[in-house]
Structure formats: structure tokens, C-alpha cells
Amino acid sequence: MPVDKTTVAKIARLARIYISDERQQVLATELNGILSWVDELNEVNTDNVEPLASVTGHSLPMREDVVTDGDRIDEVLANVPETTSGFFVVPKVVE
Amino acid sequence: MTSNLVSGVSGEWEVVIGLEVHAQVSSNAKLFSGASATFGANPNQNVSLVDAAMPGMLPVVNHECVRQAVRTGLGLNAEINLISVFDRKNYFYADLPQGYQISQFKQPIVGEGKLRIDLPDGSSRDIGIERLHLEQDAGKSMHDQHPSKSYIDLNRTGVALMEIVSRPDMRSSIEAAAYVRKLRSILRYLGTCDGNMEEGSLRADVNVSVRRPGQALGIRTETKNLNSLRFIQQAIDFEVARQIEILEDGGEIDQETRLFDTTTGTTRAMRSKEDAHDYRYFPDPDLLPLVISQKEVDELEMGLPELPDQIKDRLTADYGLSAYDAAVIIEERETALFYEAASEGYDRKLVANWMTVELFGALNKSGQTLSKCKVLPEQLGSLVGLISDGTISGKIAKDVFAVMFETGSDAASIVKEKGLKQVSDSGAIEALIDTVIAAHESEVAEYRAGKEKLFGFFVGQVMKQSGGQANPGMVNQILRTRLDK
Amino acid sequence: MLDILELGAVEARAALDSGEISAVELASAYVAAAEETAGLNNYVALTADHALEMAAASDARIAKGEAGLLEGVPIGVKDLFCTAGYISTACSNILTGFIPTYESTVTANLWREGGVMLGKLNCDEFAMGSANETSAYGPAINPWQAADGADLVPGGSSGGSASAVAARSALLATGTDTGGSIRQPAAFCGVVGLKPTYGRCSRWGIVAFASSLDQAGPFSRNVADNALMMQAMAGFDPKDSTSADVPLQDLSAAVTLGVKGMKIGIPSEYVLDGMDPEVVKIWQQGQDWLRAAGAELVDISLPHTKYALPAYYIIAPAEASSNLARYDGVRYGKRVESESLDEMYALTRAEGFGEEVQRRIMIGTYVLSAGYYDAYYLKAQRVRRLIRNDFDTAFETVDAILTPATPSAAFPIGRKVDDPVTNFLNDVFTVPANLAGLPGMAVPAGMNGDGLPLGLQLLARPYDEATLYAAGQVLEDAAGFTANPIRRAGGVQ
Incomplete structure (x- = not known):
């Protein structure tokens, strides 16, 4: 069992999702099921095979260095849960 | 080179410093959006829907930022990687709207290079550059505007930065300052970064460790976001003293990220450091490999100052x-x-x-x-x-x-x-000298008796008489013949 | 009386141009149909007023002789597409109330060509699912019914789209396909669905699931309609760095080309142990039809096929875990208030994301985390290359590949599945095309013994959608399939 409850808690913390104690156990079981299934991939010899991250076969297009956007505070804040003086507002962060 | 070793209670220590400098790329628009990269607008004014990470928004890279990185690489005598890859560095923070920073991890646009630093004693030496990569800046959080809230401004979000990583080749805070000074100078020559440290266009993270001379590298700390040469030196000096004290007391250094307090000149550990180092880098699937041609690199090289x-x-x-x-x-x-x-x-x-x-x-x-x-x-x-x-x-x-x-x-x-023109007319100078000799008979006698250091006195008197305009060479020459005869 | 809802899109265009019907009439009929079939829960927002306004504008353009390709054609939009001024939630609670100020490139292309927006269609939350059962709006229902009268899933993730097109509550619909999310529901609902070549349709303005796999595509009741819609929605978009600047073929013309002389591959690896015999039978039937129409059938091998699903279930969740990080309650959507930022994130995301989305974010986070990246993510990307290579080799010999679209017909809603992996198996025939970036089409081919539709899948070389339309039309003609589900508008509700 590569994934135990502690691992689930750690992953949940990384993913910023609160997961209740009971569900951590359920998820551990599910994740183990999925991971042992994907372990099938180890049957495949991938020595000297380059990873394929993008199928398009072309290279990255680039934009010219021209200001074409911005100045749309109303749109940026159109759906905001909390705002003051044009800022987004979140609970205080202590560094 | 003079010794850079630091004396502790129990003997000498060698300081090892590496720097990660974040330099804002000089460009009109941001790295992946068309919003302005200018400093000092109203909150969230220079923000596009891409910068605000609205659902479905996609990045498109700014060609000029790529060129600027290549120019900088060339200026640092570095290897230019014709193929590089943008990766996502995943972490949550209020001023990081996407939940990841687009950066370059395994394949940066610029590889190994070197930078020659000029030290106060006139000597120079080379510091290795490990890499330079392009990445997005984060936004700005303000924690002092409200008792229980932080305010977020995304104007800087997505502005292009070059992260320039040195080898751990520096051995003192003076060398570190010289490195940043020189790097800043090169960036400004190239026009790839304005180097304005007060506005944050250039900031450094310093990695500091100490070790006994000849021993393996010690555990390092990273002090983040230093935006002046003075702070860089202060932070390093403080860290060196702190680490030596801990080690001499038999303690261990924690590998950690620290913050610098500009008012006290000290560093302290960041509070939130758990999971800080699991960034889950992977190639950004919204982008493709960045390919530049040797021809373009050659053209940029031709255009360098x-x-x-x-x-x-x-x-x-x-x-x-x-x-x-x-x-x-x-x-x-x-x-x-x-x-x-x-x-x-x-x-x-x-x-x-x-x-x-x-x-x-x-x-x-x-x-x-x-x-x-x-x-x-x-x-x-x-x-x-x-x-x-x-x-x-x-x-x-x-x-x-x-x-x-x-x-x-x-x-x-x-x-x-x-009327300040120098008097070089020998007749006029002789006349002045005659006046001075006549007025100082006893000094003339003393001089002629062997008190030669009075010569300077006479020169001064003649120059004074001339209102400073007499040609000092001629005064010397004529005075000498007159007094010595 | 002309049953306006029975007109295909090509037919409706002709009737509109000839003045036989008006766009407002057509839109009104579809709005009424959507209301009539509301029990299918395939719409999450019906934008009736907007539809009628757009239709009136279409009538004006038709009168001036300025009709676009889709002028006056009513279209439903999967809720994954951002539509300016209209709620766009990816059927997730975390985007509750989100109204974008921008229009996705694909929908903008449709409206530019005169399409009329009917509303937003149900789908799996963030397109993660194969049955439309993970939607925050509850499941969409398949207009086809089980023999015992049980409600069936429409498939997913674009379940609402397939259901609405089959039920005559949309003439056409957009979908997105990351691992089969267009082709599988199309097969389950007896309609035509195309997943274009990766890069054909812009992803700009579509809520991202897995960026390297996501592609938007059209749903329709027949192949020719599908070609018409694809012609309008596809195209190079400089706002999407992965968009392909490759000219689109004349797809409507392709529909008439036939398959004479075409070489069609039959991959031996798509024969699964214990596969539904009716699926095997329809696949065989499809081969016979193509051969009869002049195609040459070729046995081919795609040796890494069985590894496509596990590779997909690493790559897609990995990308999703990162793509969904932006839903944090700071700038839009749901927020659960808290004293601390980190707790606000964790509670917002716990309440905002459903179980399946959470599960996939967890897998994705795990496989990218320190120490596991090489073993899982990189390994999967290497296998992905082998899968692509298999197809490249096959396409040296053949022009298209024929496979079943799904391993079974539609199944009942609420079917109890203990193991998440069992659900993933729905995508077994569709996922390889996403990993390889190939175009794929699901075409209804017949019924099983329970009277439920079964579909076939055609795959072709990158950017060769034309071949799919040519072969798809041959299958459609031969099958003579009539999409008449019982719970369509005008049918039993």
C-alpha cells in the first residue's frame, strides 16, 4: 500500500483540499487501487523513449511586444467575492 | 587575492555564497499576456484576464522577452539553448492567481556562463553562472492595510523575470555585492533590465553556508528578496555570523528560507515552510517547446553593444x-x-x-x-x-x-x-619674483644658508602674488635660477 | 405539417434560405422542445430570450443575403465553454454564479457564422466523468430508455450535449473531448460526435481539464450536419499557443467522397476479453459496410493500446491538478470564508469540488509530487509516445481505422460501482486518440437487443478530418440509423 492516510493528508494539504479523517481512509484505498492499476505501465520497456508532452509537432508561436490588454478592472473584478479599492481581498497572510 | 576566511572562536571558516538574481525584463508587455509591464499603475489596472487566471485563459509568449533573455545570455558569455521548455511550478499563494508560476526548470533558455567581478582592490575574478531562465513575476500582497485582511494587486503578475543563478563561487559579502553590481551593470548596458533595485526590478536571493576550509559544503540557508547592495551585504554578514555561532556551539544549520528585516539588519526563518519545496514541476501543457534559431541568436549577438x-x-x-x-x-x-x-x-x-x-x-x-x-x-x-x-x-x-x-x-x-589665463610671460614672472625676493630678505638668506625647504614658501608667495595665474612650471624654473645665483 | 424539429442543420439552412421557415420560428421550436424535455436535465441554463434575439438578427441577415454558414441554426453549448454574460460553471459548485465577460473562441466562431445560442448544457463536473453523473446540477438523462423503463446515462462528459441533440432540444451542440467525452456520449445517445485533431479548435475560453488532451468538437444528428458545424467552429487562433495553423479541408465536400480505394485498418488489440458480443457484431457489420462500399480492410496492430488508459489516468489528472489550482475563492466563484488564507483555500475547494474532481486532483498531485514524477508522469509520457508511434506506423499503411466507440451501450443512472477503475474502462476505445492527438468520430451504427444505440469509431491521420467525414457518411448511409429515442421532444416525457 504505497498510499496511507498520512500520505493522503499530505497530498490534500499540497492540493489545498480539506479532507475529513474518515474520507482520508477511503481515498487512500481508492488511490491505491488506481495506482496499482496504472502500475501496468511498468510492463512497457520505455528505455530510450523520449517523453511526449505535446502532440502538435510545431514550436511555440510568439506574440509581438505590444500592449494590447489590461485597463479592464471592471472585468477583472466582475466576479470577485470580496474587493476594496480595486484590490482583491483575502484573509490576512502572515509570512 | 587576500584571504576571505572568517575567524570564529574555534578557528577559521570559509563562507560560500551563491546568488539567484531576479531581473525584470525590459519589455512593453508581460511575458504571456498583452497587459502593460509598467510599474506604478492603479491596483489591478495592468491586468488582463490571462493574468487574473480567469477560466479558459491561455498564455502566449512575448517574443521580445525571449530576445532579451538571449541577449542577456550572450552578455554573460553563456550557452544559449535553442530549445527550452516552460514548466509549471505549482504552489498556492494569494498573489499567484493560476496556482502555478510558469517558469523553466529542466531546460532553461540559457545555460552555463560566467561573470567577471571587479573587487575594490582592483583585482578581478570570474564567477560561474549556472543558468538563466524566464519566468513570471507574482503579484503584490499588502498586509498592512487592514487588521485581518490582505489586499492583492496583480499588476506585476506575469511580468517577465530572468532568474540568473550563480555558482556558489563567492566567498564574501563584498564579492557578492561586486557580483550584483557587475550583473546590474551588464543588464543595463544590454538594455535587458533597468536594474532599478528600489522599484524591485532587480532583487536577489542569497544562499549562504559556511565550512571549515577544504571541507565539504555546509548546509545553506536562502534569504529572499533583497533589493539593495547594502541589504545583500548585511544579510550575508548576519547569516555568516549566525551560522558560525550555531556551529561553534555544536548546533546544526536548518536548510530553510529566511526573510531579511531591513530595519534591524537581521534575518529570520519564514513561518510557513512546510511543503514549500514540493513544487510539482511539469511541462506547461498550454505551451510548446520554445525553439529559437541559431540565425536569430547570431543576429542578436551582432546587435549587442x-x-x-x-x-x-x-x-x-x-x-x-x-x-x-x-x-x-x-x-x-x-x-x-x-x-x-x-x-x-x-x-x-x-x-x-x-x-x-x-x-x-x-x-x-x-x-x-x-x-x-x-x-x-x-x-x-x-x-x-x-x-x-x-x-x-x-x-x-x-x-x-x-x-x-x-x-x-x-x-x-x-x-x-x-581673466584666468595662466601667465607664462617670463618677464612678468621675473617681475613678480623680484617683488617677492625683495619683501623676504631674511628668508632668502636662510634659504641660501641651506634651508632648502623654504623653496616651496617662495613658490607659494609668487603664485599668491599672481592671483594663481602664474605658470607654476615657469615660476619654479625662474625662481630656482634667481635664488641659487 | 412540417416537423421543424426533424430538419437536420443542412436541411434547416436550406429551409431558412428559401424562406420556408424563419430563424425565430426554428429557435422558438427548440426553446419549446427544451422546455418540454426539461425532465432530461440536459440544459443547465436555457437562454430563451437571447436565442430569440439572435434568431431575429439571423432573419435580418438572411433577408439581406448575408447568411453565415450556420445562420439561424439553434445550438446548445456545453457548460465548459465560457459565454459572455451567461453563466458558465463547468457544472461545478466552485464556479457557482460565474458569469464570464468573454466569449470562447469556438462559440464566438459559431455566432460569427450565424449560430443561435439556446443555452448551456449539462456535463460532468470539469468534464471529469463518463456518465454525466458528477455534475453539480445532477445527472443529465439519456432520451433512450432501458427496456425496463430505467433512466440511462447519456455518457459523459458531454452528456447534456448528446442528450439534447438526440432529444431534439438542440439541433447542434458543442462538446469537449479529453478522453472520449464527445465520442462516448454520442455513441450512447445515437448521434454523431467528432473529436477533431488536437489543435484544430481553439481551447481559448474553454474551462481547462487536461490541456494537452482537451479538444472541442461538434455534435449533430447526422454526418453532414457535423461537417457543417465543424467547418464553422474550427480554425487557427493566435490566443491558443497549441492551436494549429493548418488549413481546414472542405468538410462538407468530403461527406460525398465515399471510401472507394480507401484502406481501413482493423486493430486486433481492440478485441477485448469478454467484450459484449453485440458490440463485436456491430463492429463486424461496419467492416462489411465499408468493404461493400469499396474500401480495403487491413488488419493492423496497435501494440500499446492496453496501456493507453493507465497512461491517460496519470497524465490527465496531473494536468488537471494544476489547471484547477486557480479555483481558490479569491477572484471568482465560490468562497468559504475563514480566518486564514490556507484554510479558506482548503474549505472552498472541499465544498466547491465534487468527489470525482477531488479524487483526480489528489491522483494528479500525487503523481507529480517529489519522488514520484519520474515513475508515474514521465513514464506515462514515454508510453504516450509509443502509442503515438503505433498510430504513425499504422497510418503508413491505412487511411483510417475502424473500432467500436464504446465497450457497451448506455447503462442505468446510479449503477453502483465500487472501484473507480471500472468507470474509467468506458473510455478504453476513445482514449488512445486523445493521447496521440488524432481526430476521431463516433457514428451511430445500429441497435443492441435492448433497442439501445451502438456506435462505431473512425480514426484518421492528424488534420485529416475529411477522411472521417467521407467514411462516416458511408457508415451512416449503410446503417440507415434513425435517431428516434422515446423521450425526444414530441415523444414520451
């Missing part, structure tokens, strides 16, 4: 300037250009001397910058020319310079207007 090291070598080898003067002159491109223009056709060394002492002194004193200064390069050059051809003495020249600095007038017209 002469860089400080090249100019410095020329100034010392061809013009005979001291390493120190040359280093001072080349730090800013503007200064180097001023110097080149001012010294053209004049005594190069003397112009350097006048520039570094008189001109910089006056600028410092008045708080002006070279670009706002009234003295034009040709004016400084012709002032030095007047000294060289004996029209005025060095002492008079200082007075002329003071007027020139105030008014921006030419040296020749100041000299003419104020």
Missing part, C-alpha cells in the same frame, strides 16, 4: 587607466559613453582623473545624475585640454570646473571672462 569588460580592457590596455578608474567609469554605460566622448582627442588618463574625482565629486555633492548634469563631455575634455597645453593650471582648472558645473559654460569662455 560593447560591454563593460571589453571597455575596461580597452581603457586599461590602450588608454593606460588604472583598473580602479576604469572600473568606476564603466559601471554605467552612460558614464562610459561620457568618458569616451570627453577623452577623445585629450589626455585620456587626465580626463579619467577629472571625471572620477571632480565630476563625480560634484555630482555626489549636489545629488545630481550625469544625465541631468550641465557639463557636456566635450566641455570636460576641452577643460583638460587647457591644462595640458598650459593655458591654465590644475588649480585654476578646479575653479573653472566649479563655474562650468554651475552654468554649463565652456572652459575657454570662463577663462577669458574671468
